[in-house]
Amino acid sequence: MSSQASQASATPPLLVEKKTFCVPHFTTQGGRLIKDVRIGYETYGRLNDNGDNAILVCHYFSGSSHCAGKYHPDDPLSGYWDAIIGPGKAIDTDRFFVVSADTLSNVCPKDPMVVTVGPATVDPDTGWPYGAAFPIVTNRDFVRLQKALLDSLGVKRLKCVAGPSMGAMQTFEWGAQYPGMVDRLLPVIGAGLHAEPYFIAEIDMWTLPILMDPNWRGGNYFDGPEPVEGLRQSLKIITLTARAPGWARALFDRSWAKPDADPLAAGGNLYSVESTLDAIVAERSRYADAAHLVHLVRGCRIYDIDEGGSSVKAIRAPTLLISVASDGIMFQSYSRRAADELRAQGTPVQWAEIDTDGGHLDGLYEIARVAPQIRAFLE
Template identity: 35%
Template sequence: MPAVGIVETKYVNLGEFQLESGARLPEVTVAYETYGQLNAEGTNAVLVLHALTGDAHVAGKHDPQDKLPGWWDPLVGPGRAIDTNKYFVVCSNVLGGCYGTTGPASVNPETGKPYGMSFPVVTIRDMVRLQKKLVDTLGIKRLVCAIGGSMGGMQALEWAVTYPDFLDSVIPIATSGRLSAQAIAYNEVQRQAIIMDPNWNNGDYYGREVPARGLSLARMIGTITYKSDESWNFKFGRAFNGKQNGGYYSFNSRFEVENYLHYQGMKLVKRFDANCYLYLTKAMDLHDVGRGYPSYKEALQRIRAKCLMIGIRSDILYPPHYQKEVAEILREAGRPAYYMELNSPYGHDAFLIEFDMMTPIIRGFLESI
């Protein structure tokens, strides 16, 4: 199938923005990409929502020489599951991110210096409220669907709860309506890895040496939670790279799984901001669609959109029972809610890998709207 081709990231200043906490950002810039054409009625839009270290670049390439296309390219394009011949597809970098949308690495217009840790804490709900401002600015009157995996799935659920009459359907993938104690624990250890790096310097490292060791270690920890026992054993087993010249008994020799973790850690350092990692994991910790409502169940029952929860059999970060729970609560309230499961060994990462599995599921659901 053809791809969306060459695309560009666009930027819009949405002015002052007040957060759920009451804190105020004097101005907010949002980075976003669009694919396809918005119809005259403004009613054919699909909002794609990215995960923790993702960005607005969902599909296509920015330059013909780019090695890889956007992170969900196999799902988005002409004739693909999210068909750009039918839908106007939008994705924006989240509030607090570091790929063009205002976050802790951005310059505070009131001081002329990067916010760093003076940036206010943001929530998933704040991200969604800012996305609503973007959607309104683009002339979108109603969403066909809000879809995303992991932190993107949190945003999708928050969209359906906060703006129940604005969207026809929602597809949260490998996520939950509120973060579990175990996931919060994983996030806290990752944050501590960054904070304990002397180069973090209370978040004031811009223009200096960045906390590379801390951010790398945080990513290594996170990567462990994104996989499964099956996938680790399939990919690496006990492969060892130090068997030559007595290396087996050297403390500095490594199994290949260790090499992989170190590689993934340093790879993130080259493309992501440590303070952003702190703020976005904190936003995930605070995620609870029931906050401000009489109960978690009553918050979910605000949803009017047709809902497809997608789980992953081997996901240890967001086990399938979290997605099943949301679907069951919605069905109890008489809402059209469904659950599908990816029978994948790849763990949480499956939503970024199993495109052949996801294509018929997503395509079929969207065609039913």
């Protein structure tokens, strides 16, 4: 082991605590009231006396507020952007106070480290889970709750708002909704400034296996069997589309799942890529909920900075867009169109690319490749 690797392995992990933020009632973008709202959040670093050294990190579609560090030193995995968040890293927690919050209708409400309100939550007015009665919630709703959280923490100004994928949508919403509070925007592997028609159709397909599951029952299944098989197939589609051919080729090529089980010999004999996806989905489905997933997809379809009295023209904060060359969900063209539109109105724009062949998720797992650009952007 090299001395550098030894030093890295000896560095203690950044430890973080999950906390809960509560508001008694919240009115959604669509005008619906939700009572007793609770969301989880995490913080890293310390807020200065002026309350102006904060960075907000908004999470991706199936993620959570756990963007860095560990809850316990023995945890096997760190938060998804641990490579760039922490002492001395690109988002330096010795300088910045980093905040991240769980969204409403989080995909994984069964995860003990996620705090959220959604279709699986008990409606205080009825004593039963909301189910299909839970309102559509949008990225703008998430941003308004984040603003309330930051106010409660004493944050007066944000040095930057950052986030990957769905978090990039929230990043631009921040730039439009609270332009006087945000110094910089860092949207990574995002949808641009609007949910484009192809993107709307693509994520709608994620929900189809759930909607076709006989246990779906219009989203009101909480008194009986859940649509588990539909959920698993939806998660499989999401997981595969979040990757790319180069990822599968490098990891699996055409290897069989079992050396003595030729797929030609029997239809049930699998290739390694198939069995691996099945294993990933089996684990993820333990914590996910079908109605939460469907509701979140429906909320993401609504995304449009120019809708509901908002305007792209309000976005004036310097912006660093980061894309992945092989992204098959948030195509580079989405971010390029956003960059062109922002530049045309005089907003300072920078561009960085993660030139890998692993697909959308390389915006999480290969983010260290653009750490120097992120560090320079925050100076």
